[in-house]
Amino acid sequence: MERSAERTPVVELRDIKKYFGAVRALRGVDLALNRHEVLGLMGDNAAGKSTLMKVLSGAYIPSEGGIFIEGQEVHFASPMDARRMGIEMVYQDYALANNLDVAGNVFMGREVVRFKLGPFGVMDYPHMEKETKNLINRLKIDIPSVRQKVERLSGGQRQAVAIARATAFDAKVIIMDEPTAALSVAAIDKVLDLINQLREHGSSVIIISHRLEDIFRVADRMIVLRQGRKVCDTPVSGDIQDFRERVVAYMIGARNDFAEASPVL
Amino acid sequence: MTTSQDATSAPSPELAPAFDLRRLLRDNIRDYGMFIALGVIWLIFTFTTDGLFVSGRNLVNLVNQAGFIIVIAVGMTLVIVIRHIDLSVGFLAGFLGAVAAIAMTQWGLPVWVVIPMTLIFGILTGLLTSFLVAYVGIPAFVATLAGWLGYRGALGLVTRATGTIVIPNATFNALGGGFVPDIPGLTFLPERHKVTLLLGLIAIILFVVSSIRTRRNTGPQVDSLSTPLFVLKLVVISVAIAAIAWAFAGYQGLSWTAVIVLIVVLFYDFVTRKTVLGRHIYAVGGNPEAAELSGISVARITHVVFASMGMLAALSGILYSARLRSATTTGPLLLELDAIAAAFVGGASTSGGVGTVFGSLVGALVMISLTSGMNLMGIDNSVQYIVRAIVLVLAVVFDVVTRKTAK
Incomplete structure (x- = not known):
């Protein structure tokens, strides 16, 4: 048991299927994520990447299949269930409240209460500010003040706040949906650095991205989905040109490592 | 965060500059x-x-x-x-x-x-x-x-x-x-409503104390007022509360x-x-x-x-x-x-x-x-x-x- 603890995947999805009426968005996907691993998740539009991650983050309930966290089967009814189990999602639009400040966003929905006055919990704001400062220092995020309203931050800074929030509560797994899509080149570098730091701090990360360069730079392993199935699951290696050609071949259906006796067309 | 231009007008670079009027107006x-x-x-x-x-x-x-x-x-x-x-x-x-x-x-x-x-x-x-x-x-x-x-x-x-x-x-x-009745038997300031004055005084004390405490707890921030302005704000609001309480007290009180x-x-x-x-x-x-x-x-x-x-x-x-x-x-x-x-x-x-x-x-x-x-x-x-x-x-x-x- 102890020997296998390191080897048990921190998250495992087994034969996940998800149907929306007649649409079969996921047709049986397996996914295992190890500790200290950055996993790139790729695929064309409608390949099922986002659906799969919404299943893992609790936004969708799978039609069939199981979710296992450190070997234990779990059932998520909402994103909050998943968050309680240490699975955090960084959304493509960051899901920040622009009218609140940085600390307010980091602690949104999980405000620290100093004392209760009847039905009213009085917030411990100095504590939340201090925690946010520590977090931002640890992740080396460049933000002038934790009291800055998010509406005044740049795109890269907002992304950093969203990532900081995902890491604030000892997340085991951080899922990032297109974390670099809306960012400048300089901001992309910072986000990729941040992902490397998360791995060093012991988190596992899943990145959904269209940008092959980003996956190539930070991911240890990649999974390609096509038409709701997994077609590729390999370590990221080789040079970028070779990597690009392989990924495209999987994405357009020219290659499939998991083809069954009767392959899907 | 602080430009060199700001630094020349502010004695301490990490505090917001005190007399940069444009920035002051913009922020407040x-x-x-x-x-x-x-x-x-x-x-x-x-x-x-x-x-x-x-x-x-x-x-x-x-x-x-x-x-x-x-x-x-x-x-x-x-x-x-x-x-x-x-x-x-x-x-x-x-x-x-x-x-x-x-x-x-x-x-x-x-x-x-x-x-x-x-x-x-x-x-x-x-x-x-x-x-x-x-x-x-x-x-x-x-x-x-x-x-x-x-x-x-x-x-x-x-x-x-x-x-x-x-x-x-x-x-x-x-x-x-x-109107709120006044405390009977008080003889000083016969023209004024004493309860109103007292409440005004309490309001000023609470306001000043809580403002100072909040400021001390959180420390200087990019979006907070500089010290002279903070004091100015305290004085202006205290005077306003006092003036309103005085005016109320001169009629029938609160x-x-x-x-x-x-x-x-x-x-x-x-x-x-x-x-x-x-x-x-x-x-x-x-x-x-x-x-x-x-x-x-x-x-x-x-x-x-x-x-x-x-x-x-x-x-x-x-x-x-x-x-x-x-x-x-x-x-x-x-x-x-x-x-x-x-x-x-x-x-x-x-x-x-x-x-x-x-x-x-x-x-x-x-x-x-x-x-x-x-x-x-x-x-x-x-x-x-x-x-x-x-x-x-x-x-x-x-x-x-x-x-x-x-x-």
Whole structure:
């Protein structure tokens, strides 16, 4: 048991299927994520990447299949269930409240209460500010003040706040949906650095991205989905040109490592 | 964060520079603009009415006139913060005021039963609205427009047999026109109301102490005032509180309406700024999807905000009928629009997430001061509406412009 603890995947999805009426968005996907691993998740539009991650983050309930966290089967009814189990999602639009400040966003929905006055919990704001400062220092995020309203931050800074929030509560797994899509080149570098730091701090990360360069730079392993199935699951290696050609071949259906006796067309 | 240009004017580089006027205006004008505007309006009316405007009698009148609008504006602010609107509250206030009057005159209930009962009716009507909005999914504009029609009809029905219902209960009517009694037997300052002065003093001490404590706890920040300005702010507000308390004390002291308004404003200010519930209300206003993903129930917040709106509409109806000592067949006409105007003048935004309790208090005071001051000057009623229209537009333009430059 102890020997296998390191080897048990921190998250495992087994034969996940998800149907929306007649649409079969996921047709049986397996996914295992190890500790200290950055996993790139790729695929064309409608390949099922986002659906799969919404299943893992609790936004969708799978039609069939199981979710296992450190070997234990779990059932998520909402994103909050998943968050309680240490699975955090960084959304493509960051899901920040622009009218609140940085600390307010980091602690949104999980405000620290100093004392209760009847039905009213009085917030411990100095504590939340201090925690946010520590977090931002640890992740080396460049933000002038934790009291800055998010509406005044740049795109890269907002992304950093969203990532900081995902890491604030000892997340085991951080899922990032297109974390670099809306960012400048300089901001992309910072986000990729941040992902490397998360791995060093012991988190596992899943990145959904269209940008092959980003996956190539930070991911240890990649999974390609096509038409709701997994077609590729390999370590990221080789040079970028070779990597690009392989990924495209999987994405357009020219290659499939998991083809069954009767392959899907 | 601090440029070299700033550093030359500031002795300590990590503090905000003290006398960089442009930066100062940019950072603070949005927060204090309305207070300054209110001060300017009061100054203008003081000169044009030879001081009549700031006499104790007129100020007391002003607050008593504004009371039932302010409590509605406070509730409306939260409704606007979560991106909704409530058009039904004017006739709801009239209807519930009439229900309170009927409960006292026809059902024979004592006033200490009638007031909580009316407030509970208000909460229930608010929950009816939020059921339609949050559960059924009807836009608040439509749901409360239906309420506007429905409560108008309900008010007409309950007053049909009697017409205007005269309220004979002195305790109830004191809420709208009565004054806090003074401590008997005190001989110093015979012309002034001692309880009012004492409350003013307590208010100043609490305000100064809590401001200093907040500042000390959090330390200097990019968005906080520099020390001389902070002291200036403390002095200005303390003097303002003292002046108002002195003026009130020179007439008959604090009215019960003023006491109720103060309690409502302080309580809602506390809830919105300091509590988890308040934070969730603003999170829902800022980004409902993100709030829901963070485990905040948008439906629950919608229920709470509309229930509070309903309760404050009931309170407004009580204050209004107590002030008139009767429940009329039409209720406070256009009250809902006055409250919405007050909230927007006070800095609330239609896009949600923005607006404060104190802002709406000031917004309501601005609008009611314009009415009161122009009445004293004998300005034609139609012209008054146009002036208020211009002030409303200016306030919102000011808000939009400062918001843009802030970015």
